[in-house]
Amino acid sequence: MPEAVAFPENAVQVAEILRLATAHGFAVTPRGAGSGMSGGAIAAQKGLVLVMTRMNSICRIDADNFIGIVQPGVVTGGFQKAVAQYGLMYPPDPSSADFSTLGGNLAECAGGPRAVKYGVTRDYVLGLEVVLPTGEIIRTGVKTAKGVVGYDLTHLLVGSEGTLGVITEMTLRLLARPETVETLSVWFGQMEDAARAVSAILRAGIVPRALEYMDKNAISCVKNYLEGGLPEDCEAMLLIEADGSFGETTEAVKQIKKVLADCGGRYIESARSPEAANSLWKARKAISPALYTYGPDKINEDIVVPRSRLPEMVEKIRLMGEQTGLTMVSFGHAGDGNIHFNIMLDKNNPAQFLAARQAVDAIFDFTLALGGTISGEHGVGLAKASYMEKEISPEVLALMKRIKAAFDPAGILNPGKMRL
Amino acid sequence: MPEAVAFPENAVQVAEILRLATAHGFAVTPRGAGSGMSGGAIAAQKGLVLVMTRMNSICRIDADNFIGIVQPGVVTGGFQKAVAQYGLMYPPDPSSADFSTLGGNLAECAGGPRAVKYGVTRDYVLGLEVVLPTGEIIRTGVKTAKGVVGYDLTHLLVGSEGTLGVITEMTLRLLARPETVETLSVWFGQMEDAARAVSAILRAGIVPRALEYMDKNAISCVKNYLEGGLPEDCEAMLLIEADGSFGETTEAVKQIKKVLADCGGRYIESARSPEAANSLWKARKAISPALYTYGPDKINEDIVVPRSRLPEMVEKIRLMGEQTGLTMVSFGHAGDGNIHFNIMLDKNNPAQFLAARQAVDAIFDFTLALGGTISGEHGVGLAKASYMEKEISPEVLALMKRIKAAFDPAGILNPGKMRL
Numbered sequence: 001m002p003e004a005v006a007f008p009e010n011a012v013q014v015a016e017i018l019r020l021a022t023a024h025g026f027a028v029t030p031r032g033a034g035s036g037m038s039g040g041a042i043a044a045q046k047g048l049v050l051v052m053t054r055m056n057s058i059c060r061i062d063a064d065n066f067i068g069i070v071q072p073g074v075v076t077g078g079f080q081k082a083v084a085q086y087g088l089m090y091p092p093d094p095s096s097a098d099f100s101t102l103g104g105n106l107a108e109c110a111g112g113p114r115a116v117k118y119g120v121t122r123d124y125v126l127g128l129e130v131v132l133p134t135g136e137i138i139r140t141g142v143k144t145a146k147g148v149v150g151y152d153l154t155h156l157l158v159g160s161e162g163t164l165g166v167i168t169e170m171t172l173r174l175l176a177r178p179e180t181v182e183t184l185s186v187w188f189g190q191m192e193d194a195a196r197a198v199s200a201i202l203r204a205g206i207v208p209r210a211l212e213y214m215d216k217n218a219i220s221c222v223k224n225y226l227e228g229g230l231p232e233d234c235e236a237m238l239l240i241e242a243d244g245s246f247g248e249t250t251e252a253v254k255q256i257k258k259v260l261a262d263c264g265g266r267y268i269e270s271a272r273s274p275e276a277a278n279s280l281w282k283a284r285k286a287i288s289p290a291l292y293t294y295g296p297d298k299i300n301e302d303i304v305v306p307r308s309r310l311p312e313m314v315e316k317i318r319l320m321g322e323q324t325g326l327t328m329v330s331f332g333h334a335g336d337g338n339i340h341f342n343i344m345l346d347k348n349n350p351a352q353f354l355a356a357r358q359a360v361d362a363i364f365d366f367t368l369a370l371g372g373t374i375s376g377e378h379g380v381g382l383a384k385a386s387y388m389e390k391e392i393s394p395e396v397l398a399l400m401k402r403i404k405a406a407f408d409p410a411g412i413l414n415p416g417k418m419r420l
Numbered sequence: 421m422p423e424a425v426a427f428p429e430n431a432v433q434v435a436e437i438l439r440l441a442t443a444h445g446f447a448v449t450p451r452g453a454g455s456g457m458s459g460g461a462i463a464a465q466k467g468l469v470l471v472m473t474r475m476n477s478i479c480r481i482d483a484d485n486f487i488g489i490v491q492p493g494v495v496t497g498g499f500q501k502a503v504a505q506y507g508l509m510y511p512p513d514p515s516s517a518d519f520s521t522l523g524g525n526l527a528e529c530a531g532g533p534r535a536v537k538y539g540v541t542r543d544y545v546l547g548l549e550v551v552l553p554t555g556e557i558i559r560t561g562v563k564t565a566k567g568v569v570g571y572d573l574t575h576l577l578v579g580s581e582g583t584l585g586v587i588t589e590m591t592l593r594l595l596a597r598p599e600t601v602e603t604l605s606v607w608f609g610q611m612e613d614a615a616r617a618v619s620a621i622l623r624a625g626i627v628p629r630a631l632e633y634m635d636k637n638a639i640s641c642v643k644n645y646l647e648g649g650l651p652e653d654c655e656a657m658l659l660i661e662a663d664g665s666f667g668e669t670t671e672a673v674k675q676i677k678k679v680l681a682d683c684g685g686r687y688i689e690s691a692r693s694p695e696a697a698n699s700l701w702k703a704r705k706a707i708s709p710a711l712y713t714y715g716p717d718k719i720n721e722d723i724v725v726p727r728s729r730l731p732e733m734v735e736k737i738r739l740m741g742e743q744t745g746l747t748m749v750s751f752g753h754a755g756d757g758n759i760h761f762n763i764m765l766d767k768n769n770p771a772q773f774l775a776a777r778q779a780v781d782a783i784f785d786f787t788l789a790l791g792g793t794i795s796g797e798h799g800v801g802l803a804k805a806s807y808m809e810k811e812i813s814p815e816v817l818a819l820m821k822r823i824k825a826a827f828d829p830a831g832i833l834n835p836g837k838m839r840l
Contacts, residue, residue, distance in 0.1 A: 064619060064728035065757075087625065109568045120566060122575070123543065136815040144724040145756040146540060146796035148529045148579050149804075150812050150838060151820050155542070155575035159568050176625035199484060205507065205596035248668045304564040308484035336565040337485075376566035384569075392570050395556040399826065400571050406822035418570060 002029065002043035007054045011129060011137050011168035017050060018166065019135030021412040028133075029414050030162040032072065032104030035096045037300060038381030040108060040161045044416035050166060052103050059169065061086055066174045067126065067143060072103025072167045076110075079172075088174040091118035094377070095285045103167050109159030111377030113210040113241070113284070116202075116335030118175075120377065122158045129169035130157060133408035143171045156403075161379050162414040164407040178243040181209070182253050183277035186265040187234035191215055191318065194236035195310035197263035198334040201240075202307065206255050210241035211335030212284055215314075218331040221290040225283035227276065231267060238265075238334065239284055241277075287331050288340070294327045295344035299356055303363065305372035307337040316366050317341050324355040338376035364390055380418040388419045422449065422463035427474045431549060431557050431588035437470065438586065439555030441832040448553075449834050450582040452492065452524030455516045457720060458801030460528060460581045464836035470586060472523050479589065481506055486594045487546065487563060492523025492587045496530075499592075508594040511538035514797070515705045523587050529579035531797030533630040533661070533704070536622075536755030538595075540797065542578045549589035550577060553828035563591045576823075581799050582834040584827040598663035601629070602673050603697035606685040607654040611635055611738065614656035615730035617683035618754040621660075622727065626675050630661035631755030632704055635734075638751040641710040645703035647696065651687060658685075658754065659704055661697075707751050708760070714747045715764035719776055723783065725792035727757040736786050737761050744775040758796035784810055800838040808839045 003026075008014045021028045027047025034041045043049050056073035063086040070079060077097040080090050094100060094112040104110070106128075111120045127141030130153075141147060141154035157164055188194040198211055214237045216230075223230045238260075242252040253270065260268050271277035291298050305313045314330065317339070321328035324343075332340040343359055345352040364374050364387055374391055375384055389397065397419060404411070404420045423446075428434045441448045447467025454461045463469050476493035483506040490499060497517040500510050514520060514530040524530075526548075531540045547561030550573075561567060561574035577584055608614040618631055634657045636650075643650045658680075662672040673690065680688050691697035711718050725733045734750065737759075741748035744763075752760040763779055765772040784794050784807055794811055795804055809817065817839060824831070824840045 062726070062728075064623060065726040066622070067726075109572075111566055115566060119543075122572070123539075132815075132819070138813060138816050138819065140816065142724070142793045143791045144726055144758075144793055144796070146531055146535060146724050146753075146758050147793040148797060148799050149793055149795050149808060150800065150816065151584075151823055152529075152542070152575055152579050153816070153819070155572055159572050164571075176622075176627065179625075202486070202596075203484065205599075207596065245668065245671060247671055248665065251665060251667055304562070304566050306482070306485040306487075306564055308482075333566075338564075338566050371563045373562045373564055373567040373569055375569050376564070377568055379568050380570065388569060393558060395552075396558050396560065396570070396573070399552070399558065399573070402826035403571055403823060406819065406826050 002049040003046050004048045005051060006048055007051050009054050011131055014050065014131045014166050014168055015135045015137050018131055018133050021048065022134050022410045025410060026412065027415050028412055030107070030166050032101030033099050035100045036104055036108055036381065037302065037378035038383040040379055040381040040417060042382060044382055053101065055168065058082055063088060068172045068174055070102055070170055070172065072101060072170065074102050076100055076102055076105055083174055084177060087177050089177040090124065090172060090174055092121045092124055095288065102170065106158050106167055106170060107160065107162045108379040109377065111333065111338065113212050113333055115333060116211050117207045117209040122155060124173045125154055125158050125170060126173050127171040128154050128157055128167055130165035130167055132165050133410065133413045141171070161381060161417055163404060163417055163420055164413065179245045180249050181241060181243040182249050183271040183280055184240040184253065184256065184269065185280055186238050186240070186260045186268045187231050188236045188265060189234055191236045191314045192311040193264045194238055195314050195334065197238060197260055197265060198310060199308055200259050200263050201256055202335065204255060204259055206252055208240050208252065208256060208335065209243045210239065212239040212332070213334035214284065214287065214331040215329060217294065217327060217329040218287050221293045222283040222286045225279055225286060227279065234266065239280055291329055291342055291344060294329065295346055297345050297347040299343040299360060301341050301360065301363070302338065302375045302378040303341065303367040303372055304336060304338045304376035305367055305370045309370040310334060310337055312370065313339060313367065316363060320359045320363060324359050326352060326356055326359065336376065382417060385417065385419050422469040423466050424468045425471060426468055427471050429474050431551055434470065434551045434586050434588055435555045435557050438551055438553050441468065442554050442830045445830060446832065447835050448832055450586050452521030453519050455520045456524055456528055456801065457722065457798035458803040460799055460801040460837060462802060464802055473521065475588065478502055483508060488592045488594055489589065490522055490592065491589055492521060494522050496520055496522055496525055503594055504597060507597050509597040510544065510592060510594055512541045512544055515708065522590065526578050526587055526590060527580065527582045528799040529797065531753065531758065533632050533753055535753060536631050537627045537629040542575060544593045545574055545578050545590060546593050547591040548574050548577055548587055550585035550587055552585050553830065553833045561591065581801060581837055583824060583837055583840055584833065599665045600669050601661060601663040602669050603691040603700055604660040604673065604676065604689065605700055606658050606660070606680045606688045607651050608656045608685060609654055611656045611734045612731040613684045614658055615734050615754065617658060617680055617685060618730060619727055620679050620683050621676055622755065624675060624679055626672055628660050628672065628676060628755065629663045630659065632659040632752065633754035634704065634707065634751040635749060637714070637747060637749040638707050641713050642703040642706045645699055645706060647699065654686065659700055711749055711762055711764060714749065715766055717765050717767040719763040719780060721761050721780065721783070722758065722795045722798040723761065723787040723792055724756065724758045724796035725787055725790045729790040730754060730757055732790065733759060733787070736783060740779045740783060744779050746772060746776055746779065756796065802837060805837065805839050
């Protein structure tokens, strides 16, 4: 629990608060919707929570130059809808898009299903207005397609989890909206076959805009969303989406279906209507909250491995489930090699808790041994802080601390996160 | 002239040199091919030049995971050819690709004609091995499609112009090679019409992979490359390239031709063979060196404006030419709003020199007033150091200096660049 909460309405108010915090040494934790996955918005060292939701204006959508200028409290999904009216698209689409804010998305460098084609939040940020912990209001980056003057502070701030500055305005890159989207589902007898199909699609030079994977446990808890239910003989499902012009999309879908069939895909089906496609996505996005049917607590991870190593990773997670006796659920952005694996448990059961922690440790070690990373899009925050040193060397951590000090000499901004 | 030159062969040798430099306080200037446009590789404060060209191995091309791991001295064009053999593409394609190195491209965040569709060097860097000025060999970023653990040091280093660390290995993202490419040329009676056509193409939702603009002066000095010569009645040319699957490309070219005709384009022609396309690109890439036919010296700038402001910018440059009586040449990446304007002069003529400097000043002020930036891809280095404060506020410059100190406490790495 924080000791105080402030709801600033402009950058000057943010600056006044941060200046006070630096002068008096109290902690400030910036917060958007508070829906992050790694605890970034939690007031770990008490102090003040700075809730940015009143700064929620879409300042400008410039359709000629493909940019949007927004305040941090704008809800991502609302922004997506607003730009769609101009024939434009803001590609990043985290599963939380209906409620998470753009400021939070930037602070965590949010990803989502479309990253396989369109990249992550980082790839859509051109420039920022930021308040430094010492109270200066600065501008970074550009409002143009390119720019290389000075250090790239913009991309240093993206993904810095609210530890370096408070974003008060952002200039985002937009794309032309594709003419059409087609959504496919396909089932596989074995998880490994699904993982191999993912590689095969990308290796064929096809870039779907989404290439999502769900194992049987993941699908089972959202089966009510799925017309026709769950095939008995299958262990995994892929949810695939292609977009572009009509011709392009039709061609891509044809090629994808051929690859899927070659890889042993069963029940390959295109969604027959936008509503049917929507229902598939509702199922996908409902997985994370629905998992609690398997246990009162979950440990939710966000590992990434090189795509070709997905079958090994999937097998490792299955094995850890067998060894620990705990329910393991995995789903996620297979096209990026980014798997959300979840361990379901009762945290009050010490044996389960210990087994789960050991499984996380083993899976992280395996991930890193495969050349992967322990977080693809959720960030470190509190949840992964104790694992950060598995991936980041002492020299790099020391450098990050010096950078933190260059922004925040008094250490008042979101202390206790990311080991910084 | 530097006082010494070293040709390291591995990261450990680089580390030993930098450790010595920090201990004894001598300047070290990292250098690739030395072909940068802003003087980044010049030993401004003497000391030692660290030539990275012996570290020129392509360590690995991983076609399953779409990554390449390379040393900094690899020539960009050589890498492009190497990945093409695997059916892959490394999109960044600066005009210097035949001789510039990937290390230099990263240090400057090189752009090039394909940025309009594919982005710049920054967008293809996943992770780095870097030697810090204090001698630590560190790794940043990931070798996977995504990753958000800790601060994004990778993208802070890209574009830092060799002032923060020496890159000794880089992990680059690759794409599947498009099935086909089609190259078009089109002429316009007025420069403003060409600028408007650029906006119209992008506004129609078409994203060509290149959308290059050349004014009459630029074309004139490379006319020997152009089959059929230079139409008498035209002031500007666009060079446009679309890529993708056969179907996609055909469709895009059809749409582009329609937009061009609607905007007053004349002599709209597709290159009839890869050789013909190549010849158009040879002309485009030859402009910069060929300009010396207009005068013994040139001032070469690299401004970017919002794309919709291109007609105003082009008009401003024309006016400045009239006012000063100096030959102004402009060409560049119109699709990004990125214009290379060149002022041709004799620097030994004080009146010309003064007029040219005043024109640069006026054009930079106008660029910034339009919401632009003074460098899109060439960097600041020495050439633009004295203009940096036009764009970067004192607070931001002070922050950049603190970041510089966090990496390089003794200030030995590429001193005198970027005002840092």
